[in-house]
Amino acid sequence: MNFKGIRRTLICVFCTALFGFNSSMAADLKMGTATEPSSIDPHFSTVSANQMISAHMFDTLIQQNANLQLKPGLAVSWKMLDQLTWEVKLRPNVYFHDGSEFNADDVVFTINRIPSIKDSPSTYERNIKGIASIKIIDPLTMHFKTKKAAPMFPLELSFIYIISNELKGTLSSSDFHKKGAAIGTGPFKFVEWVPGDRVVLLKNDKYWGEKAEWDKVTIKPIPNDPSRVTALLAGDVDIIDNVPPTDLERLRNDDKIDLWHTPSSRMMYVHMDTARDQTPFVTAKNGKKLAKNPLKDLRVRRAISKAINRKAMADKLFHGAAEPTGQFVAKGMVGWVPEMLPEKYDPKEAKRLLAEAGYPDGFAMTLHCTNNRYVNDEQVAQVIAQFLSRAGIKMNVQGMPKNVFFPRATKREFSFFQLGFGNSTGDAARGLTAVLATYDKSAGMGANNRGRYSNPEFDRLIRLAAVTSDAANRESYLQEATRLAIGQDQAIIPLYFTTLNWATRGNLMYESRMDENTLAHSVKSKQ
């Protein structure tokens, strides 16, 4: 080796020391996520950011696979004994991170703890409130009595993360990241949480299921889109979620980066005021009041749906990262209707329908939307406005932050507005009930029905589905309800499901999940 070589080597060593190419070990995984949990307590809040962290450290009795269908977790089987009783068999030989063995007492302890969380805006109480009593038959067999027939019981259980009854007493949410209460049975053990910066996890070598590949996992919240992408490009993290559509093309052309995607469960739609005779944001083209609300006319709603070219929107605006839809849930979910395809783009028919409804020259309308809630939300609204202008409706788009949009939408201040609904249960029932059932505060129906669509037959089908245990019958009620509200009445205008995108660098694979979760144990090395 000559002098030059030595000098070069020395410079390299120095540079590495200073700028250190943090060459991550093979078994280290760093993930950059768009969201951050508000607590480590798995029962604190139902928001998806919290569920995502919990799923690393804790297990549920029944789990959801990547397509949101149920599979055994800490329970090996479950069945309905009679209308009001569910029997659940637990998995033997499962140990918590502290070494204690898992059994039925832990489940009871967990379920009893949930109502004690008092200061959370969205607790898991609704998942357990159908339970009347719990009976332990033996340490690995449990009988749950429900207050009424509960076909959704297994699904409700799939959100309840089991903690150890060794913890005893009342636990506060902050005990979980401070006093080591974060003891679960999950594939990873909790190490630390530095709010705003990182969550660190270590592998659980005694995990009962398929063991994770990573010894150490660091989850870094990077909410800013360009920053998350650059963190991946710079090699600070190995995988990012929520890849912004504008960067897809670029990342696709990068040899070091791989993209993984799946359609999401979030259905984007336009909601309309179909109830009031006078609606605030629809007028004649000259700004004068109209005699009646055109959105109450089915022909107008259908015309609007036909005037929107969903395919062009998906291709051009989302670079393929969106899937047009004509109904509430995606293929593969319960309640999907095979024959309800996305509405075909038909501007001529749209014009004809408008003329038939008595608006040959159209009218004027404002489309309200969020500008920081969904991918491309405001751009989508502008594209819709363009299409509707072509059909003769004078459009005005008003975007606003989500914290302004939702309260106003709930107060029914809008006439024509665009938003989304996450079918996180993999099942149409929750969405149909919230968005399209007749608004009824006390019954908890139609909480998101901001257009106030109301059809007694639809309500009957939804109520029926809620108490039907037979899966096939239940699904047919949901399908019938969808045909009625969307196919026949066009109460909302479904647009598309956004595609969820993950990007990895190096030799990694990701099993994309419809629930938007980014899980370290779903990241694997390519073989």
Added chain:
Amino acid sequence: MTIFIIRRLMQSVVVLFSMSVIVFFGVFAIGNPADILIAPDATQEERDIAIVRLGLDQPLWKQYGSFVVNALQGDMGQSFVFSEPALKLIMKRAPATLELAFTALLVTVLFGIGAGIWCGLKPDALSSRGIMVGSILGFSIPHFWQGLVLIMLFSVYLGWLPAGGRGETGELFGITTSMATMDGIRHLILPAINLSLFKTALITRLTRAGTREAMLMDYIKYARAKGLSPRRIVGVHLLKNIMIPIITVLGMEFGRVIAFAVITETIFAWPGMGKLIIDSINVLDRPVIVAYLMVVVSMFIVINLVVDILYTVLDPRVRIDEVGT
């Protein structure tokens, strides 16, 4: 001096009080926190329970009343989102922001004043002209764009420095800071540069203007005639006389860096207070918003007080009760 400080503190109480009223009621002008925080598909019963838990069922004036009573005892309320004391949340994030702000300030003072004096002493030199042109760039480039360019250049293409986040922290004089570890310092460099570029440009121009003006003054000529070394002329006579406007601006800018480093913290995923406030505004976490702005207002009051006291140190002719009015 004592009277001055007491008078200042009394003014501060009024400012703090009006601030709390504006922010408290302002949040409700944006929207009701309950509509954002509670799951959209919650039943009415669940909503009602949650609203009572968060204390949002009380009339607004009553909510404000209990806030004031608690605040006087040092309790700024519990965050709706994290269910932890708001003040504690802010204080937990404060070290990250402070170390960023101090580093940025240090860069600003070293480079800004140095370059400014250089340009003021040699206004016609090529280097001075170069610096002046550069300084125009410094304060005309938007922060977020400049930040992303820095990341693209130093992290993505050159791969020298990490693209974001706070590195490892260590103990230095009993304070947990990222300045104590190599990894921490590497993470600190880019955001600190991004924050300080604008301020460095500003201070450079300010110092240059002051220097050029002061160099023509009689006392400088006299000092020269006396045969004092150039170092002493610049270091003592010149610097002392041009410092007052610079200190004022530095004080204000320092406050702004701490309170509103939002853009830099967002782009570099820096876990500081700026990121906390943006997240809190997005979900209308009122206790955190109110507590944060109260902390910021108090901080500005203290900084201004310190700046005023510094004037008297720098220039004995300034009497503090003049400054106070």
